[in-house]
Amino acid sequence: MADIAPTPECFDFETGTLIIGAGACGLVAALAAQEAGEEVLVIEADAVPQGSTALSAGLIPAAGTRLQAVVGITDDAALFAADIQKKAKSENDPDLVDALACGSAPVIDWLTDEIGLPFSVVTDFDYPGHSRRRMHGLPTRSGAELIDRLRAAAEDRGIDIICERRAVTLYHSDRKITGVRLERPDGAAESIGCAKLILACNGFGGNRAMVARYMPDIEDAVWFGHDGNRGEAVHWGQALGAATRNLGAYQGHGNVAHPHGILITWAVITQGGFQINSYGQRFWDESQGYSEAARAVLSQPDGRAFAIFDHRIAEIARQFADFKQAEAQGAIKSAESGEALARLLGVPEAALAQEIAARPVGGNDRFERKFDMQPLVPPYMGVQVSGALFHTQGGLETDTDGRVRGTDGSLFPNLFAAGGAACGVSGTGDSGYLSGNGLLAAVVLGYSAGRGGV
Numbered sequence: 001m002a003d004i005a006p007t008p009e010c011f012d013f014e015t016g017t018l019i020i021g022a023g024a025c026g027l028v029a030a031l032a033a034q035e036a037g038e039e040v041l042v043i044e045a046d047a048v049p050q051g052s053t054a055l056s057a058g059l060i061p062a063a064g065t066r067l068q069a070v071v072g073i074t075d076d077a078a079l080f081a082a083d084i085q086k087k088a089k090s091e092n093d094p095d096l097v098d099a100l101a102c103g104s105a106p107v108i109d110w111l112t113d114e115i116g117l118p119f120s121v122v123t124d125f126d127y128p129g130h131s132r133r134r135m136h137g138l139p140t141r142s143g144a145e146l147i148d149r150l151r152a153a154a155e156d157r158g159i160d161i162i163c164e165r166r167a168v169t170l171y172h173s174d175r176k177i178t179g180v181r182l183e184r185p186d187g188a189a190e191s192i193g194c195a196k197l198i199l200a201c202n203g204f205g206g207n208r209a210m211v212a213r214y215m216p217d218i219e220d221a222v223w224f225g226h227d228g229n230r231g232e233a234v235h236w237g238q239a240l241g242a243a244t245r246n247l248g249a250y251q252g253h254g255n256v257a258h259p260h261g262i263l264i265t266w267a268v269i270t271q272g273g274f275q276i277n278s279y280g281q282r283f284w285d286e287s288q289g290y291s292e293a294a295r296a297v298l299s300q301p302d303g304r305a306f307a308i309f310d311h312r313i314a315e316i317a318r319q320f321a322d323f324k325q326a327e328a329q330g331a332i333k334s335a336e337s338g339e340a341l342a343r344l345l346g347v348p349e350a351a352l353a354q355e356i357a358a359r360p361v362g363g364n365d366r367f368e369r370k371f372d373m374q375p376l377v378p379p380y381m382g383v384q385v386s387g388a389l390f391h392t393q394g395g396l397e398t399d400t401d402g403r404v405r406g407t408d409g410s411l412f413p414n415l416f417a418a419g420g421a422a423c424g425v426s427g428t429g430d431s432g433y434l435s436g437n438g439l440l441a442a443v444v445l446g447y448s449a450g451r452g453g454v
Contacts, residue, residue, distance in 0.1 A: 002235035003169045007178040011193035015041040017450070018180060018194035020167045020232075023051030024143075025419030025442035026200030027150040028107075030159050031115060032450030033198075040159050041192070043182060045166040045201075045228050049151050052202055052226045052391050052420065053439070056143035057265065057320060059122065059135040060443055061436035062104035067112065067121050067136060075132040077101040087129040087289075087434040088427030091246070097425050099400035103444040108136050111443070115153050117146075124316050125267045127435035128289040135436060142321040165190075167201070170236045175406070177415045195414065198402070198449050200442075202420035203392030204231025205250070211389065214247040218430070220303075221294055224256060224263070224388035233421035237396040240415075243407045245423040249393035251433045254293020255307055257331040258386040264307060264331075265320045266290040266435070272374050273309030274359065275385070277301060280342060280351025285367040291426075291433035294387035306345050307383050308356070310376045332383045341380045356380065391438055393426035402449030416452055418445035 016039030019026045026042055027049070033040045062068075063080035081101035085092060111117045122135040138145045154161060169181035171191070179193040204210040206229040212219040234244060254275070255264045269275070269286045275293070277283050277300040284296045297305040309317075311334070317323040326332050335341035338353035345352075359365065362373040395417065397405045402416040419442035426433040 002232035004239045005169050007171045007173045011179050011191045014193035017196045019198045021200035022049035024053040025446040027154050028443045029198050029446040029450035032447045036451045042161045043165045044163045053147045054144045058143035058146035059137045060439045061134045062108040063134050064105040065108045084425050088432030091427035092425040100444045107444050107447045117149050125271050129434045140321045176413050199233040199417040199421040202229040205229045205392050207231040218389050222388040225391045241406050242404050243397040245397045246394035246428050249426045251390045252291045252294025252430050253390050254297040254387045255385045256388045257326050258384050260331045262326040263322045265317050267317050268309040271313045275305045280347040285369040287369045291430045297387040304386050309381050311379050334379045334381045336378045345382050393424040395422045398422045401452045402445045416449040418449045
């Protein structure tokens with residue numbers, strides 16, 4: 001239970017910058033804070049830092065990077081900001097959008113050149129809503145690799161990461177945060193004083209009561225995030241008088257292999273695939289995005305659907321470790337005809353064959369989705385999927401450096417929030433989520449919070 005309390009007479013020990021959470025946000029903040037000359041300590045509730053980052057594809061959108069220039073992509077922050085706002089119907093704080101868009105390239109270049117992470121740009125397919133190819137990922141295109149490399153970088157630089165410590169109480173003196181009370185797995189407690197606190201403990205998707213309260217339309221979805229995302233940041237902030245914003249915003253995903261629980265990259269859709277329901281029929285315009293797909297899929301019979309694509313698209317998808325894992329576990333079926341694939345998937349043969357035949361080549365379909373000139377050709381492939389909640393996008397309101405704002409509009413002197421703990425730039429629901437928004441806010445706002453003075 002997240003709690004606040006007055007400053008105790010003494011702390012067990014003290015540090016300069018204390019960071020709660022060792023996901024991508026917390027580790028980037030730690031690296032940035034240390035580079036700025038701060039004494040840094042990171043605490044993590046899990047035995048090993050993983051969090052929501054490890055469950056993602058680890059892709060970070062950034063505009064105007066050196067890596068984009070190398071592969072001939074012309075992009076800039078203004079275009080990126082416009083894409084973010086267009087997807088969210090201008091429901092975001094424009095200053096925060098501009099800050100994230102402008103900060104994205106410097107952070108990716110810093111992570112590549114100074115921290116040594118081998119990013120490259122995804123150049124063989126487009127993500128919905130992005131007018132340029134700006135997704136940056138590591139070789140395996142997995143969040144597990146991202147978190148492992150960030151942790152290794154922090155350890156190499158002597159940053160202390162203490163695991164199996166869950167923060168339960170924030171100590172304060174008026175509006176200044178003075179420290180944190182931690183609980184160990186054995187129930188013992190310890191306290192840490194700090195000069196600055198960064199909340200990088202993500203959102204509240206693992207708190208079913210909060211999900212039901214703030215986003216009831218997705219409360220029955222599979223929770224694909226980290227169970228440690230319990231909403232402490234929001235509880236602490238509200239108790240301290242901090243402002244919150246867009247608590248109904250979230251990222252869903254409608255392409256999680258069922259029952260295997262493996263994320264299937266949306267590239268199988270953007271490169272020309274589509275989804276059908278258990279009747280073998282398409283049911284929506286999939287080009288809207290994978291976040292919206294969660295509700296679209298869950299609205300189908302039994303809350304399930306099937307992603308249909310071909311061997312050409314599968315070759316593109318195999319750059320993602322998750323896709324290869326799904327193949328290894330037998331989640332993805334392959335056949336030389338639509339009828340044969342339908343039998344493997346357990347859907348009506350004639351219906352699926354008709355949908356494959358009806359898919360346009362270079363034109364719009366009955367849902368007004370536009371397809372390119374690449375037809376689907378045998379062998380055809382398919383996978384049963386369901387809709388899932390990945391992470392929440394609303395949270396504490398901050399300025400563009402991650403400093404938490406009070407309900408009266410003033411800023412807390414030494415309290416920062418970033419990543420899922422802070423309000424992101426995905427509007428008020430699920431349709432405002434532009435691919436990569438979660439890690440964008442995690443690394444860019446995390447970097448700013450780490451370097452922010454007190």
